Amino acid sequence: EDQVTQSPEALRLQEGESSSLNCSYTVSGLRGLFWYRQDPGKGPEFLFTLYSAGEEKEKERLKATLTKKESFLHITAPKPEDSATYLCAVQAPGNQFYFGTGTSLTVIP
Amino acid sequence: DTAVSQTPKYLVTQMGNDKSIKCEQNLGHDTMYWYKQDSKKFLKIMFSYNNKELIINETVPNRFSPKSPDKAHLNLHINSLELGDSAVYFCASARGFPNEQFFGPGTRLTVL
Numbered sequence: 001e002d003q004v005t006q007s008p009e010a011l012r013l014q015e016g017e018s019s020s021l022n023c024s025y026t027v028s029g030l031r032g033l034f035w036y037r038q039d040p041g042k043g044p045e046f047l048f049t050l051y052s053a054g055e056e057k058e059k060e061r062l063k064a065t066l067t068k069k070e071s072f073l074h075i076t077a078p079k080p081e082d083s084a085t086y087l088c089a090v091q092a093p094g095n096q097f098y099f100g101t102g103t104s105l106t107v108i109p
Numbered sequence: 110d111t112a113v114s115q116t117p118k119y120l121v122t123q124m125g126n127d128k129s130i131k132c133e134q135n136l137g138h139d140t141m142y143w144y145k146q147d148s149k150k151f152l153k154i155m156f157s158y159n160n161k162e163l164i165i166n167e168t169v170p171n172r173f174s175p176k177s178p179d180k181a182h183l184n185l186h187i188n189s190l191e192l193g194d195s196a197v198y199f200c201a202s203a204r205g206f207p208n209e210q211f212f213g214p215g216t217r218l219t220v221l
Binding site for chain 1: 113150210211
């Protein structure tokens with residue numbers, strides 16, 4: 001069965017302490033991998049799309065990378081405003097979408 | 110000029126009632142979705158419409174019925190509400206491929 005697993009479930013960082021979030025998937029025929037950010041009480045906000053192994057995308061302090069089995073979201077020198085839940089989703093053939101359960105990130109000043 | 114809007118934001122109702130959630134997008138997108146997010150924050154796709162045509166219909170009780178009067182609207186009607194239907198429901202829209210989805214603010218449904 002197609003699955004998306006994110007780790008860690010929760011992450012606490014000091015401001016400026018860089019780290020990475022992981023998203024591993026078992027979907028066959030990946031059409032795209034998406035990263036979203038979700039703030040409490042709000043809908044997910046789109047961050048990145050990755051299509052093929054080796055691809056990288058960057059936005060401010062965030063950088064997403066993709067291999068054949070997983071994706072990483074690297075956060076460089078995070079700030080408190082980066083605190084949120086980060087969700088990974090994969091698009092399979094047939095327009096199916098599967099979301100991971102997310103990583104809750106807290107950045108402490 | 111909200112991109113994807115949902116009404117109502119909160120919905121509290123009794124078991125057995127019928128309720129609807131409305132969704133509208135002003136992005137000109139062709140595809141719209143309904144998701145359910147449970148208490149553990151897991152997002153699960155329920156339905157997807159492309160140009161008013163149903164293209165994804167996950168294993169969802171037939172008490173849930175989506176209706177798309179036009180490309181900009183996708184409403185969700187729920188019959189005979191049950192306790193387990195309590196969740197946050199998100200509407201989303203996307204244009205073609207890639208399906209970078211834009212989400213609405215969510216509707217928190219509480220069934221008592």
